[in-house]
Every structure is written in C-alpha cells, then in structure tokens.
Amino acid sequence: MITLKNLEKVYQTDEIETVALSNINLEIEKGEFVSVMGPSGCGKSTLLNMVGLLDVPTKGRLTIDSNEVEEWPDKKLAQFRNRKLGFIFQSFHLINDLPVLDNVELPLLYRKGISGKERSKRALEALKKVGLSARTKHYPSQLSGGQKQRVAIARAIVGRPDIILADEPTGNLDSKMGGEIMEILQNLNKNENTTILMVTHDEQLAKRTNRIVHLFDGMQVN
C-alpha cells in the first residue's frame, strides 16, 4: 500500500547540503507493523515526514494506495493526511491550552460535516480505547508523560486512519509506560488492521513488530 522508489531527500540550507535520505526503496503492505531504526540524524524522521506527506522528496517516487502524491495540491494533501493518516510524536505535541477532549477532537475539526456532538462522541471513544476516558476535562499539564502520549494516540486514531506514523512514541517515557504504549499500538494493528510505521531506538520494542528497517546515514542497510 505504501511504496517508495529510489526516494531521495536533500536539505539545502545556506551553503550546506544535507542528504537526509538517498535511494530508499521500501514497500509496506496493508496491516503491517514496521519499525524504523538507526542512529540519530540518519533520516528516520525525514522518512516519516515523506510518508506522512508533510514534506516532498527531492527525487524518486512515493505512492500510497497506488496514488501518485507528487502532484497533489496543498488542499488534497491535507485532506489525505486528515482521512488516512494518524501521527504520533516523541514530544506528544499536545495543545496545552485545550483540554484533553478538545485535543483529541483536533483532526475532526478539519473534516467537513461532523457536528460538535459527533466530534465529542468519537473523541470519547478514542480516549476509551487508550484507557483515558476519565480525564477528558484535564489539561495536558495535569497529565503524566504516559498519559499525554495516550492522549496523542487517541488523537491519531480518532479519525480512524489506515496508517499510523509514530516517531519515537516511547522515546520520552520510561520502559513500563513505553510498554503500555506499545501494547496499544499492537492492539490497533491486530484488531483494526491499522498499518503502522514506527521509529524507535528500543531494540526490544522493534522486535515485537513485523519487520525492522535499518537506516544509516540516509541509506537502507540490511
């Protein structure tokens, strides 16, 4: 369902040219749980941003569900992200001034034709799935790290995406909490057949996924 062919990404800043990714060939099937590993700066986040349509490749092709996304205008890209993709970040990225429920509702705000009531209902369902339905009115500052990440997962799944892109979702958590998060992701993968692409530094967690992609200096290594 996700295909990367000879993908390359070069960042041009002032005089310096950084090759963040080069010659990436990758195919991820529907329902797969793939982890991405590699040292800092090797291009893991860049890879996720490409698949997440948050950035455009310098060279090569990216197809999702046999859609050539290269030519899509901003609006179509945004709509695709909204309907098909869910993002989870290492640093949670919650909006601190909004209560938990509103944070989870965020992707639905950018979807037309959903009433406020329906939004809260779906957000509550998503929060139930991550075991946080009792904290809807809390603000992010009143939550622990693990709870924050669970809110972020609820936000990622509230729109029922086909693909979840998780960039070091357990990176800021201790191993017990990390384990809990991993369990939620595995359940999503198993029960809802959600495709997951996850960046991690944790060998133990990576081993629990279907496949590991190793990156080094922007290149795939096997």
Next chain:
Amino acid sequence: MIRSIFRLMWRRKKSSFLMTLEIFISLLLLFALSTMVVNNINRYNEPLGFDYENVWVMEMNLRGGSHDGAGNKQLFDLLVNNIKSIPEVLEISNCSSNFPYDQSTRMTTLYNEGFRIGNADIISTDVNYVRTLNLRISEGRWYNAEDHVKNETPVVINRKLREKLFGNNPAIGKVFHSEKYVVVGVVDHFKIKGEFSEKPLMIFEMIKPERFQSTLMIRTNSAAGLAFEEQLYKLASSTAREWTIKLGKLAEYRSTSFRITWVPIVIFSSICGFLIINIILGLFGILLYNINNRKHEIGLRRSAGANKGNIYFQFMGEMLVLTTMGIAPGILIAVQFLLLKAFGIEPKIFLIAIIGSVLVIYFLVLISSFIPSRYASKIQPAVALHDK
C-alpha cells in the same frame, strides 16, 4: 471551528490580556474621537441662519462714556449716517457685543411656569439687524420702530425656544420671562456661536430708541476690500475721536471659531493616530512572536489535516476573537453614553460613532494580522515540527 478558537482564546485570556486591553483602549479613544467628529459634522449640516459674507464688524469702545448719554447718542447717529454714505455699504445695524462667532456671551435663564427651560442667548439689536445678516423670518415679523411704545420689550426668538415656550400653540403676541418680553417674530435658525455650535435658545431684543449698543454690523457689496476698510476706519476715528474703534470681518471671526473647534480635534486625532499605529505595530509584533512560539502547534495542525488556508484562518480568527473580547466591554461603556444622552449629544451620533469605531478597529486588526497569518500558513509542516 469558531467555537474551538473561542475556547482557545478564552483559555489564553491571561496571556493575551495586554492585547485585549490595547484594543479596548483604542476603541474608547476612537469612540471619543469619532463622537466629536460626527457631532461636529452633524452640527455643521444644520443651517446657520445668517449670512456672514461681506459683513464687517465695528466695535466701539466709549472709554468710559455712557451709551445713553445724549452727546454720545448724537455722535453715534452721526457715525452711522456717515458710514451709510460710503457707496459700498448696503446695510448697517447696531447690536450688542455678542455678535456671531464672537467669544463673548450674554445669557439669561428662562423659566416656564416655574420650570427651568434653559439658558438663552440674548442679543440686543436694532430694526436693521434682520436685513444686515439676512435672517429668515418664519413666523410674524422683525420688530420695527412702532413697537417700542409697548411696555414689554419686543423680541424675535428662534424656533427651538419657541417650541420650548409655547409648543404647538401660537407664539406671536405672547409674553414670557415674567412678562418682560413680547414675541413679534420667529426665526428658524440662528447659531450664534457658529457652524459647529449646538443650536442655542435665542432671543433678539430690540434696543430702546434712545440707547445704542457697542457694535455695528455693516453689510457691503462684494467690491469692498482693503481700501474700503481703510476708508471706514478713518471715517469712524475722525467722527468719534474719543472712541476706540476696532474693525474686522465677520468671515475672519468665523475662521477663528473654526480653529478653536478643530485645533483640539486635530491634536487629539494625531495622538489617537499615533497610539493606534503603535497598537497596530504591537499587535503585528506580538502575533508574529506568537506564531514563532507556536510552530509545533502549526506543524501538528498541518499533520492533523489542516491546509494552508486553515492555518491562515486560525490566526486571523484568533485575532478577531481577541478583538471582540477587547471591543465588547468598550461597546458596553460606549452604549452608556448613548443611553444617558451624555453631553446633550443625540443618541444617533453616539450610535454612528460606536459602529464607525468598531468597524475601524476590526479593519485595523485585520490589516495587522494579515501578514503574520499568511506567514504562518506558509511555514512548512516538516520544518515546524522539526524546530526545537
């Protein structure tokens, strides 16, 4: 969408308090300014009631001499006759020193059946005043020489006073002010303090024939210029050697009165303009600063499905909500002025001023938010998420 912006801004009300306060203050300043301007324009649009062009004002200081001393009265009559003989002179009239546009005032408090109805301007004039200043009589007539035999002083009043005293009942021949005055005529308009003044309650009372007052109003043809002024001045000072003569054009007194009205407004609007420019730049800066601090949030929203337009409207919307939060208490205060009819200003004028200043504030906020919001919408999502 709007609801979520409202919620966000409500949560951020503490951190955006300063901006809200700035908008609140700008609104009050603009409201005060536009009330002044609209009020003056409104007054200007009401008829003046007399002609000021080609009218000269001669003020005579008798240097302690009496206005009813027989000698002075004779001299005065001679002076008037001499002036009449100048070919440019069309009309001449004697009146008290509170001629139109002048700063001096003569007033009396009027009562109607025990109730105070207000302070009326009184100007003493002779029978020629109506022709000299081209007053328009709408009821009755101007007083004439035969009227002085009556016990009461014959007066002409303006419509505003006529309505206060007599309502819809006939006014001509009626007496008022403890039977001191008898009404012989009504003029619709006479704004003695000029175009930008409030409609006064006006009484013209006839000067007793044996007396005279300190001012002459002289209407000339349009040919009268500097040479005429010179001639008039020489004639006056040679006729009444003991008196001090001061000569001016009514149009010049008018210009002075315009300056007195507008100079404070221009100063006030410059101060307002300066403050408002500062506020606009401030909002611009604060918004830009906020956007740079909220890059992660921008990246996050983009990842959740916001397109460029959504981000643009997010920030524009936040500024509009913030503006509304600042404006709302300002409107509440402004409406109090309207309800209380403060300063005797018509509610209509307050309403125009409120609507006008609210629109101006929204417009200015939109202008100052436009560039930062566009900048926010153009931030690359990957960069926004990447930034530390």
